[in-house]
Amino acid sequence: EDQVTQSPEALRLQEGESSSLNCSYTVSGLRGLFWYRQDPGKGPEFLFTLYSAGEEKEKERLKATLTKKESFLHITAPKPEDSATYLCAVRQNTGNQFYFGTGTSLTVIP
């Protein structure tokens, strides 16, 4: 079964229109949740790591939050350069498996 589900699959925003991306997970015993940004034809770029419910991390217009079963990536006043696919990944505290979601493709229109 899917360990990580991201929604929506695609999102179009006007420049300056804030929104949130969702990552829900079903793994038991979360060791870490990770957010990445991926531009077309390139490898993912690390953004944040979250370890426990209630934790928040911020970077420029992005803010990631974590609850017991999901994480949100909030984008405040996005710019066209924020257009990319955003990936979420989780790691369990047993074993060494990492599970990635299929991503949210974000397009910010000027």
Add this chain to the structure above:
Amino acid sequence: DAGITQSPRHKVTETGTPVTLRCHQTENHRYMYWYRQDPGHGLRLIHYSYGVKDTDKGEVSDGYSVSRSKTEDFLLTLESATSSQTSVYFCAISEEGGAGGDFGPGTRLTVL
């Protein structure tokens, strides 16, 4: 992508031929990973290494083998390539055993 290179960047091969992809890092990180990325599946872990000559299987390891004889190099081998192995392959590295903090630029492999 600084500090991580992958070679080749593109490769077209035929079914049944052996293929080796190389990942090279200059960061001296302990952990190295190989992922494949396919539409609708996201990134899936193939194999990873937690030190020289120390490797373990990931979620989709069948048909793949790896080797790590030096800290800086991690090789992924397809012993007999199949069309289902057509994909984009990413190498990643990390200091700690996290989700592969830094990714390489990727290798696009097409198996005809």
